[in-house]
Amino acid sequence: MNKRILVPLCFVFGFLLVACGTATVNTNDPATPATKTEPASTASTPATTAVASGEKIGVPECDDFIAAYDACVTGKVPEVARAQYKASIEQWRTSWRQLAANPNTKATLAGVCKQSAEQARASMKSFDCTF
Secondary structure, X not given: OHHHHHHHHHHHHHHHHHHHHHHHHHHXXXXXXXXXXXHHHHHHHHHHHHHHHOOOOOOHHHHHHHHHHHHHHHHHOOHHHHHHHHHHHHHHHHHXXXXXXXXXXXXXXXXXXXXXXXXHHHHOHHHOOOO
């Protein structure tokens, strides 16, 4: 019984950690326009993201959500704010890949990804994203 409570709590805390990490990136984003002017750093960022975006988590709900969220961010989010959303994608991908590797947590990962998709759907309405 304790394991059944512990696993969902870990997901909730993990999601909160990702959400809090995103807020931190958001506060730093306006202070970094100077680094954005460097063509080398912006050229290397999409290449890194493209390599990481090809990696699948192995849970269809998670893979579909990340692909749709990434398409929304790439196509509809203004470039000045795009870095924080891309960072969120990478945080999700990293933590969800670790959770998918564990047979004890993989079973509940689909539910976590569905919850994340619902929350993102609401928060991304301002960018006219539908996923």
